[in-house]
Amino acid sequence: MDTQKWIDEGYNLIVEFGPKLIGAILIWIIGNYAIRLIKKGALKAMVKANYDESLKKFLLNLVNWTLKIVLIIVVLGTVGIPTASFAAVLAAAGLAIGLALQGSLGNFAGGVLIMIFKPFKIGDFIEAQGESGTVKQIEIFTTKLTTPDNKEVIVPNGSLSNGNITNYSTEDKRRVDITFGVGYDSDIRKTKEIIMSVIDNHSLILKDPAPAINVSELADSSINFFTRVWANTPDYWAVKFDLMEQTKEALDEAGIDIPYPHQVHIKQDA
Secondary structure, X not given: OHHHHHHXXXXXXXXXXXXXXXXXXXXXXXXXXXXXXXXXXXXXXHHHXXXXXXXXXXXHHHHHHHHHHHHHHHHHHHHOOOOHHHHHHHHHXXXXXXXXXXXXXXXXXXXXXXXXXXXXXXXXXXXXXXXXXXEEEEOOOEEEEEOOOOOEEEEEHHHHHXXXXXXXXXXXXXXXXXXXEEOOOOXXXXXXXXXXXXXXXXXXXXXXXXXXXXXXXXXXXXXXXXXXXXXXXXXXXXXXXXHHHHXXXXXXXOOOOOOOOOOOOOOOOO
């Protein structure tokens, strides 16, 4: 009698839960196959968009685990296990984690945006958040810069992605702007010729775009010449420093005075 009862109950369980179990297994198999297809398509899209390698791995893992969690919830629901409370627990846990890691999540989102839109790349010289340096490493939460005096600066990606970024390496040419001031007794045309001769004799200064020398201001004690020349980006500082030094020497040789503030000391007898 007991044996027959157990057989009947087992038969009823099979009839009731068998189709659900088979359906859950089919959903699990088909779902995993669909997840692999989605990951493969996402990888192709990211490769085509030239995403950073670390970003590709992170996004693929994120897609994989998100879809797996959804699939598990669907499978449990198919078997007949209530999933509403399970989903509510996941949502509450996600909210709590999000509030606890608010700053980190902002940096993460900033890192994703930087890697997708690429406002700069490794090796670029940038200025952002009050710091200047060469980009050494772009990570998911931070970006590392090496300053000209060889210090490492770590900038959070959240603030970096939300602020202004000046990238000095994007263009292959840069303009060098220097102002030279000479005394009012100096001949304007001769001064221009001297500055231009220095420019013409410098091998790193480009001919196109053409250099320009203009009187920019009649100041209190000097005539100011605004000088603009172009150089390849890697040669910017060499051109700037050479032009200032060589122009000063050329003006001195020509006897053209460069005014500077004078201090008068009055000595009083005791």
